[in-house]
Amino acid sequence: MRLKQWTKNGFVLAGLIFDGKLFDLPRAVSALVVMLAFCLISSSVYILNDLVDIEKDRLHPRKRQRPLPSGQLSPNIAKGGAALLAAVSIFAAGLVNIWAGVIVASYLILNVLYSFRLKNLVIIDVMMIAGFFVLRVVAGVVAVDVANFSPWLYVCVSLLALFLGFGKRRHEFTLLEEGAANHRASLAHYNLSLLDQILGIVTTSGLLAYTLYTFEAKTALAQDGHMLLTVPFILYAAFRYLYLIHVEKRGGAPEDLLFEDRPFLLSVLLWGLSVVLVIYLW
DSSP, rough: OGGGGGGGGGGGGHHHHTTTTTTTTHHHHHHHHHHHEEEEHHHHHHHHHHHHHHHHHTTSSTGSSHHHTTTTTOOOHHHHHHHHHHHHHHHHHHHHHHHHHHHHHHHHHHHHHHTTTTSTTHHHHHHHHHHHHHHHEEEEEHTOOOOSHHHHHHHHHHHHHHHHHHHHHHHHHHHGGGGGGHHHHGGGGGGHHHHHHHHHHHHHHHHHHHHHHHHHHTTSSSSSGGGGGGHHHHHHHHHHHHHHHHHHHHOOHHHHHHOOOOHHHHHHHHHHHHHHIIIIOO
């Protein structure tokens, strides 16, 4: 179920936080329920991915230790668990808001397409991952009925997801080298030059988009451009992640880096704290 990767579902809370409703208890509960629904549907998708990639994962130095490729878990039990998690997650989200349930169901359908076809298409594979992050944000927005959520933030989330996704592809490409295509078909069409150029474009675009949001977006709730004070933390986090990718040769699992690298974790926490302070207290 990859509980460590549940941190990605924190994006569901973006609407709640940036719309100034963090301390609105009923809406906060609604957002948390939808976030939990995404945790469960994500686990269902992870199980599906492992079932589809069971042979390829056995070629990966880290993924071959997972329960399915290592033989610790029966595929039949995994299939039943995936179906149960999917049903519970869609039902839970639907109780909060019917459209939230539709979005969770759409997330599942798109992931099935991704697992069986789209993840093998170069560039499209990472763009789909970015789309999944946007769906998380949209579900959170629907759940709390936001009034001041800026379209800029959808752009920022998309670019952030592309940044993490292409960083992960780069790590896989350098780690597996000649055997990269055997693990993931789309890696046969990438090379380091392309991945580094894409990362440069996405990094620049993402930082520019977030900076423009902080003082241009009419829906930014912080007064007098105070949201601009959060930009340095985003800058450092992006540069630190690039350092981990290029210098320390890490980046295969961004959610692991978040807890393993203290400077990276601290920059993310300080950014979150600064956002709450400028929106709610300043």
